[in-house]
Amino acid sequence: WTMSSGLSAGGRTEDQERNSCKQDSPVIERRNRSGILSEPLSKSLKKSRTLSQYTAVSSATSNGHKDNSETKSHSAKPQPPPLPQPTVSALTAAKLDRTLEQVLEGQNGLLHFAQAAALLKRAGMEHMLLPGGMGMGVGSGDAGSGASDLEGTSVTDAVGGPADFPYGVGGGFPFNPGLFIMTPAGVFLADSALHMAGLAEYPAQSELASAINSGKKKRKRCGMCPPCRRRINCDQCSSCRNRKTGHQICKFRKCEELKKKPSAALEVKLSSGAPGVSVAHTPPRPSPPPSPRFCCRCPSLR
């Protein structure tokens, strides 16, 4: 996964502008060896998902945020249309950063979904997935419409085209969206989906599902919210000043999801129709108060 490297090279944040005394030199990029500044996303995210399982799909994620050398290596692939490639001189750093943030926000959830779908599909093929098994969710009832919505337009657009996510209009994307768990850390496969696909040996996925259920594990940064994407400690907030005693991340970098109470976050997930294992055919909720950001039925809702 190279998103973090892309971010670090892609543009200077507003923070960097503010704390210019430190950020003028590239020293800031190597200031923390554990990745606080240069790799804010990779550590939590790479553990949360089986990145090695991802193929070309994941590479599309970082296309827009790589430096020139990285972009060159992917020059054969069509770049996602919404990603601007302005000259740095033409845009201010802050503006560029905002643009990147918008692009990221719009794409991350869908990309995670696409990646999970790719993983499931690939693994399912490897396991000679039963014909009537996973496919049955597609055409059945409202789930089908939601699925077609997703794969037909949003996902394809976000990922960059059928080459990257070949489950487009005619691709026959065979999975019920209810089989996916939308979490702050990304989109994962529901437990039952794993069993249906015979994927019990995919440890990260099942482990995550159990972690969601138990709620015992330490939560991790979502990696997508603005605070998570922020790479610079303010060095001025109480958390920064009291780092030795406080053991707390900079207030401006505190993940939005982690700010919520664990119970509240769980309730949001449940009410948004993404309960860990109760899958596909749950009856529609009478008054769904969907999470503004995560909803497995309405992936475009943010």
Add this chain to the structure above:
DNA sequence: AGGAACGTGACT
């Protein structure tokens, strides 16, 4: 209720 300090898990 919000913030600070501490305990401790996760990671290098």
Add this chain to the structure above:
DNA sequence: AGTCACGTTCCT
């Protein structure tokens, strides 16, 4: 072993 950071507890 050292560092980071989430969760809990305590204090205001």
